[in-house]
Amino acid sequence: MTVTTQDQRRGVLDVAAIVAIAAAVLVAFATPPEATQGNVARLFNIHVPSILVAYLCFGLTLIGGTAYLVTRRLRFDHLAVAAAEVGVVFTGLTMLVGMIWAKPIWGVYWTWSARLILTAVMFFGYLGYLALRRAIDDPIARARRAAVFGIISIGIIPIVHFSVLWWRDVHQPPTLLRPDEMQIDGPLLAAFLAGLVASTLVAAALIVRRYRLAAREAELDSLLASADVPVAGDAVTAPTLDGAP
Amino acid sequence: MAEPLVLLRDVSVRIGATTILRRLDLSIAPGEVIGLFGGNGTGKTTLLRLLAAQLVPAAGTGVVLGVDLTGGDRVDLRRRVGMVGHTPALYAELTLAENITFAATVTGTDPRRGLDALGAVGLGQVIDRRASRCSFGMQRRAEFARELMLRPALLLLDEPHSALDAASTDLVGQLVDAVTGDGGGAVLVSHDRERIEKLSSRTVELVGGLLR
Amino acid sequence: MTIPSRQPLPLADAVQPGLRRQMMAVARRDLRRELRRGEVAWVTIPFGAVAVLAIPLAIGIDVPTLNRVGPGLYWVVVLLFGVLVTVRHTATEQGVAAVSARLGIDPAAAYLGAATASAVLLVVFEVAVGMIAVALYDIDPERWPWLLLVVPAVAVGLALLGTMAGSVAAGATATNLVPFLVVPLALPLLIGATAAFDAGLTQPGGILRWVLMLLLVDVAALVLGVLTARQLQETG
Numbered sequence: 001m002t003v004t005t006q007d008q009r010r011g012v013l014d015v016a017a018i019v020a021i022a023a024a025v026l027v028a029f030a031t032p033p034e035a036t037q038g039n040v041a042r043l044f045n046i047h048v049p050s051i052l053v054a055y056l057c058f059g060l061t062l063i064g065g066t067a068y069l070v071t072r073r074l075r076f077d078h079l080a081v082a083a084a085e086v087g088v089v090f091t092g093l094t095m096l097v098g099m100i101w102a103k104p105i106w107g108v109y110w111t112w113s114a115r116l117i118l119t120a121v122m123f124f125g126y127l128g129y130l131a132l133r134r135a136i137d138d139p140i141a142r143a144r145r146a147a148v149f150g151i152i153s154i155g156i157i158p159i160v161h162f163s164v165l166w167w168r169d170v171h172q173p174p175t176l177l178r179p180d181e182m183q184i185d186g187p188l189l190a191a192f193l194a195g196l197v198a199s200t201l202v203a204a205a206l207i208v209r210r211y212r213l214a215a216r217e218a219e220l221d222s223l224l225a226s227a228d229v230p231v232a233g234d235a236v237t238a239p240t241l242d243g244a245p
Numbered sequence: 246m247a248e249p250l251v252l253l254r255d256v257s258v259r260i261g262a263t264t265i266l267r268r269l270d271l272s273i274a275p276g277e278v279i280g281l282f283g284g285n286g287t288g289k290t291t292l293l294r295l296l297a298a299q300l301v302p303a304a305g306t307g308v309v310l311g312v313d314l315t316g317g318d319r320v321d322l323r324r325r326v327g328m329v330g331h332t333p334a335l336y337a338e339l340t341l342a343e344n345i346t347f348a349a350t351v352t353g354t355d356p357r358r359g360l361d362a363l364g365a366v367g368l369g370q371v372i373d374r375r376a377s378r379c380s381f382g383m384q385r386r387a388e389f390a391r392e393l394m395l396r397p398a399l400l401l402l403d404e405p406h407s408a409l410d411a412a413s414t415d416l417v418g419q420l421v422d423a424v425t426g427d428g429g430g431a432v433l434v435s436h437d438r439e440r441i442e443k444l445s446s447r448t449v450e451l452v453g454g455l456l457r
Numbered sequence: 458m459t460i461p462s463r464q465p466l467p468l469a470d471a472v473q474p475g476l477r478r479q480m481m482a483v484a485r486r487d488l489r490r491e492l493r494r495g496e497v498a499w500v501t502i503p504f505g506a507v508a509v510l511a512i513p514l515a516i517g518i519d520v521p522t523l524n525r526v527g528p529g530l531y532w533v534v535v536l537l538f539g540v541l542v543t544v545r546h547t548a549t550e551q552g553v554a555a556v557s558a559r560l561g562i563d564p565a566a567a568y569l570g571a572a573t574a575s576a577v578l579l580v581v582f583e584v585a586v587g588m589i590a591v592a593l594y595d596i597d598p599e600r601w602p603w604l605l606l607v608v609p610a611v612a613v614g615l616a617l618l619g620t621m622a623g624s625v626a627a628g629a630t631a632t633n634l635v636p637f638l639v640v641p642l643a644l645p646l647l648i649g650a651t652a653a654f655d656a657g658l659t660q661p662g663g664i665l666r667w668v669l670m671l672l673l674v675d676v677a678a679l680v681l682g683v684l685t686a687r688q689l690q691e692t693g
Contacts, residue, residue, distance in 0.1 A: 069688060125641045132638065135629035137261035140301060148685045149625045149638065155681045156618075156642045159674055163645035166666070167652060221262055222303075232263045233287035234453055299558050320690060324473065324561030334555035336486065338493040343486075350482040351562050353474040375493070 010208055017205040020198035027194040031187040041188075043101040045195035050094040051119065052196065053203045057087030058126065060207070062154050065147030077143035078214035080150065082207045084129055090203060091123045114164045121160050125153050139221065247275045248311075250399055250430040251296060256305035257454075258288070258295055265291040267454035268305065273399075273430045278421055280441040281434045283451030289434045290331070292451065293401045296432065298322045310398050324352055327397030327424070329405065333384040337377035341368060341387045344376055348391050359394035366390045366416060382408040389420050400424045400431040406440055418444055476566045483562065483570025488577060496545050497578050505538040505586040509593060520595055527594030532650045534590075535583055535611065536643055540636040542582055543575045543619025564690035565683045572613075572620040572682070579612035603664055607653050610671035614646045615639075617678035624689040645674050 024045065034041035064080030067073075098116070099109040110116065132149055136142040251273035258266040265288040273279060283289045294300045296309055298319040307314035312322040328334075335344050345359035363372050366386040376384055385408050392400060405417040421431045421444055435441040442448060449456045491497055512530050513523055557567060587604070590596060622638040653667035 121641045121644060124637075128634075128638045128641065131631060131634060132626060132629065135626065135631040135634055137630070138259075139261075140303075141628070144688060145625050148688050149622075152621060152625070152681050152685065153642065155677055156645075156674070159645050159670070159677060160642070163648045163670055166670070167648045224262065224264065232265050233284065233451070236284060236286040238284075297558070320561050320564060320687070321473075322561070323558055326559075328555075328559055330555060332555060334559055336490055336556065338490040339486070343489070347482060347486050348556075348560055351474065351479050351560050351566075 013205045013208060017201040020201045024194040024198040028191045031191045034188060037105060040101055040104050043097050045191050047094055047097045047101060048192065049196040049199035050090045050097065053199045054087045054090040054094060057083040057090060057203060061087065061150055065150040068143050068147050074139065074143060074218055075215065077147070078211050078218070080147065081133060081214055082210035084126055085210055086203050086206045088123065088126045088130060091119060091126070095119060095123060117164045118161050122157065129153065139218065249274050251309050253307045254305055256302045256307050258291055258300055259303040265454065269454065269456055271456055275428045275430060276425050277447065278425060278431045278433065278445045280445030280448035281432055281451065282438065282448065287451040288454060289451055290403055293328065293403055293432060293434060296399065297326045297328045297401055325397055326399045326401065327392040327395060328401040329385070329388045329392060330403045333388065335376040335384055335387060338375060340373050340375050341379065342372040344387065345391055345394065349394065352395060354394055359390065362390035362393040363387065365393065367413065382410060385409060386413060386416065389416055392420060393423060396427060397424060398429045400429060402431065403434045405433060406435065406437055476563055479563050479566035480570040480573065483567055484573040487571055487574030491578060497542055497582060501538060501541050502582055502585045505534050505582065506589045508534045508538060509586060509590050513593065523594045524596060527590060527596045528654045529651050531587060531590040532647050534586060536640060536647050539579050539582055539615050540619050540639050542578050543616055544623055544635045564686035568620055568624065568682050568686040572616045575616035575620060576612045579616055580609060583608050583612060603653060606668050607650050607671065610668065610675060611646050611650050614671060614674040614678055615643055617675065617682055618643050621678065621682045645670060
């Protein structure tokens with residue numbers, strides 16, 4: 001098998017992602033523990049970059065879906081699904097890491113802050129997007145409906161965001177140690193940036209792989225349709241009950 | 246020569262990952278009635294749904310009544326293509342008259358023409374009966390009445406004779422005549438060769454996703 | 458090969474009626490069908506009533522507590538069970554999809570008509586389940602005038618979102634997909650309705666912004682639904 005330049009480029013991205021993870025871990029543990037929270041604060045090097053990357057992914061899903069509706073080229077649908085899947089994983093990771101952080105610091109896994117609720121809504125919203133895709137067989141119908149649902153969701157999410165913000169004004173949660181009150185100094189900033197670079201590269205590598213997979217599936221699909229494979233009806237043969245007892 | 250009502254070139258149709266029709270060509274001229282045969286699962290109904298703008302070709306070009314099946318105004322096309330399929334396309338909770346009146350209202354047709362048509366197909370006495378309480382054959386006839394009212398330019402009938410009693414089998418021919426008399430065309434799918442051949446100007450058979 | 462141009466068609470003499478006429482025909486059709494099926498009256502409303510009845514059994518029968526959480530629980534039931542009103546006949550009927558496809562109804566009219574019928578049924582659902590909630594949870598009836606605004610606003614929003622999700626998921630193989638798609642997006646309706654109810658009690662000026670938010674959801678769903686209706690129809 002020949003290695004194409006495309007494969008090589010992808011290989012570079014994979015290697016870069018792995019190196020970036022290793023570097024981020026090293027930098028994170030080379031820095032001193034944060035003043036008030038100690039070692040637990042290191043989780044922020046995963047937590048915050050993850051959600052930033054997830055936003056980026058959902059942005060790509062919107063772009064992919066819209067571009068599909070305009071151009072009707074399935075490659076944009078592949079981009080949309082690849083980004084959505086990776087975005088859901090990173091949103092889930094954000095929530096998981098956040099909960100692990102919150103338990104020792106806040107004493108609870110979950111607090112009803114506007115940001116948390118919105119993140120959860122986004123997680124379930126895009127899980128719905130993926131469930132919708134799974135439930136539709138036809139690639140064209142799937143691409144179109146998923147694109148439409150993606151656009152509807154994005155249209156409503158700002159309203160969800162503001163409603164939750166206002167709601168939180170009414171139900172003021174107990175004031176606790178908040179992440180934005182953390183002191184960020186030089187070494188901690190370096191660790192955070194290393195985490196951001198690593199997360200972005202991992203997401204990019206995953207999106208590229210998932211995109212290629214979707215493209216291969218579509219390729220296989222169209223090969224099956226265009227080649228001289230028998231059509232579905234040929235599989236039905238005449239009954240052979242004559243002479244049966 | 247008049248422009249064809251239907252022109253399919255190299256059309257493939259897939260449902261999900263399954264290819265049903267492959268590189269199929271078909272042309273239907275005004276006034277033509279095509280009898281379409283083929284074994285179980287060969288894609289006869291799929292071909293009708295394609296012509297009714299309910300499916301999109303996966304490859305090739307298709308033009309029906311001047312509308313491109315891939316890029317044209319398919320919603321508008323659907324109003325001009327008549328289809329009576331396997332499953333009765335009637336609202337079960339509504340009476341026959343209500344079903345017809347609804348179809349008339351949303352298409353901008355005079356509902357009185359529909360009620361006359363219900364009489365013409367022999368359902369004049371039962372127009373206030375709910376579709377769910379009508380037999381399959383009666384529902385069939387009610388659908389014929391709808392098509393008589395809407396006068397489509399292309400009529401697609403899937404197994405039109407099934408469920409019709411002996412007295413009403415002539416209805417199929419009358420409906421087809423009404424459409425072709427106006428310069429329209431029809432496709433009749435059936436396993437009943439003898440009856441369909443009498444009504445058709447040409448017959449084709451679907452084998453291996455292709456027309457013969 | 459020459460592609461024939463669009464033919465003048467003497468056959469279909471009809472002129473397609475306007476959007477409003479089609480929409481009203483679809484709404485009337487849906488309401489009449491529901492009137493005869495009675496699914497909302499005989500299934501969804503009793504189901505909602507059972508939910509309202511079941512919650513106190515789970516959280517304990519303490520009248521002051523129930524009185525305090527009652528309105529919130531009521532709106533949760535409206536959100537989760539109200540969605541079922543909007544999907545009442547999308548799941549099963551092949552024939553119905555066939556009629557809509559055959560008649561070439563304007564997709565925007567089909568969307569608005571179906572949503573109108575669902576909104577009417579949702580108001581009925583909200584009132585019926587609301588009366589049961591008031592009785593069971595001893596909710597203070599002094600707050601009721603606000604509901605004249607809130608109940609229809611929630612009904613319209615939920616109907617529009619539910620109808621939109623119904624057509625997004627049409628033909629999908631997962632049966633409970635629509636509620637799952639709708640509920641996260643409909644959270645502002647829940648928050649708005651609940652908060653309006655609280656604000657109406659304590660700070661009469663505060664209710665306005667919640668009602669406005671409900672209307673904002675309604676308008677957003679209306680605009681998005683009309684804009685995407687054709688895209689969804691076209692998938693066939």
